[in-house]
Amino acid sequence: MSELITMLGCQRPIIQGPVGEMNSPRLVAAICEAGAYGMLALGFSDADRTRQLVKEVKSLTDKPFGANLMLLNPNNPGILEALADAGVKTITTSVGNPKTVYQRIHELGMKGLHVSLSLVHAMRAEEAGVDGIVITGAESGGLRSTEPESTNMVLIPLVVDHVRLPIVAAGGIADSRGYRAALALGAQGVQIGTRFIATEESTAHEKWKQAIVQCGDGETILIPLKRMNMRAVLTPALKKQMSEPGFDLTGRYRLEDVPKAWGTGDFDLFPAGAGQVSALIGDIKPVRDIIKEMVSAGI
Numbered sequence: 001m002s003e004l005i006t007m008l009g010c011q012r013p014i015i016q017g018p019v020g021e022m023n024s025p026r027l028v029a030a031i032c033e034a035g036a037y038g039m040l041a042l043g044f045s046d047a048d049r050t051r052q053l054v055k056e057v058k059s060l061t062d063k064p065f066g067a068n069l070m071l072l073n074p075n076n077p078g079i080l081e082a083l084a085d086a087g088v089k090t091i092t093t094s095v096g097n098p099k100t101v102y103q104r105i106h107e108l109g110m111k112g113l114h115v116s117l118s119l120v121h122a123m124r125a126e127e128a129g130v131d132g133i134v135i136t137g138a139e140s141g142g143l144r145s146t147e148p149e150s151t152n153m154v155l156i157p158l159v160v161d162h163v164r165l166p167i168v169a170a171g172g173i174a175d176s177r178g179y180r181a182a183l184a185l186g187a188q189g190v191q192i193g194t195r196f197i198a199t200e201e202s203t204a205h206e207k208w209k210q211a212i213v214q215c216g217d218g219e220t221i222l223i224p225l226k227r228m229n230m231r232a233v234l235t236p237a238l239k240k241q242m243s244e245p246g247f248d249l250t251g252r253y254r255l256e257d258v259p260k261a262w263g264t265g266d267f268d269l270f271p272a273g274a275g276q277v278s279a280l281i282g283d284i285k286p287v288r289d290i291i292k293e294m295v296s297a298g299i
């Protein structure tokens with residue numbers, strides 16, 4: 001049994017990636033029931049909301065599940081206690097310095113994997129005392145760096161060679177081929193974002209799911225924000241706007257508009273977030289079918 005599987009306490013080394021603050025207890029539970037590790041996305045939540053979400057997930061599954069903490073959230077101390085009280089054993093942390101929070105995570109008897117975007121980032125997290133790394137390649141959905149980035153084919157083995165912790169690969173994985181490739185490159189597991197948005201159990205708006213299903217090769221772009229970029233679907237409408245004289249992506253979209261835009265399917269307000277792997281996703285499926293196919297080679 002790998003160190004990662006021991007940490008997660010589930011059957012398959014497949015972790016649900018947090019997507020903003022989109023929380024569907026039904027999706028988390030479906031992922032756990034299929035043998036993988038469902039996760040709440042706590043973003044800027046607080047302890048009360050965490051307790052409520054945990055209760056809802058526990059009413060649907062008795063399998064272990066985790067949560068992602070955004071390290072810029074001032075409510076994290078209360079959230080951590082709520083998670084520890086609920087018996088959550090392993091969490092992930094994103095966006096921010098892990099040094100500050102890992103001492104507390106360990107005092108509470110929990111373990112954590114830190115989401116990193118580069119080798120340097122991963123090595124710093126190891127020094128800060130994290131228990132594992134989720135390494136996310138340039139192809140992945142979500143916030144990306146404004147610095148040049150490597151894709152997972154290079155990044156996974158690079159981080160495996162330099163960091164002595166369990167490595168989880170995130171970005172570009174939607175089926176058994178991507179899953180097996182990530183394990184072959186040395187990762188102990190995978191984290192999935194985009195594929196789980198386009199599922200029956202996801203609460204994502206139907207227009208968001210369809211934007212992913214219809215997205216083809218080369219049809220995502222990086223939307224420039226203040227200090228980060230966000231990967232999003234390049235829809236035919238956005239492509240047309242971008243071809244108009246004087247159109248400038250810089251400063252056009254605001255991160256504050258994301259919840260409303262994605263929640264209502266208003267992609268003029270902010271384009272639909274998704275990874276490059278959208279090109280491989282052609283339908284909306286139940287989670288159990290996705291995970292069953294992903295592990296069909298028996299690993």
Ligand SMILES: Cc1cc2nc3c(=O)[nH]c(=O)nc-3n(C[C@H](O)[C@H](O)[C@H](O)COP(=O)(O)O)c2cc1C
Binds near residue numbers: 016019094136194
């Ligand atoms: C629309 C969208 C929003 C995301 N938001 C977050 C987030 O708030 N925090 C985070 O750590 N990761 C976030 N991610 C990254 C995912 O958790 C996951 O690592 C990533 O999607 C993996 O790549 P994939 O989309 O190719 O599967 C987001 C991903 C997507 C697609």
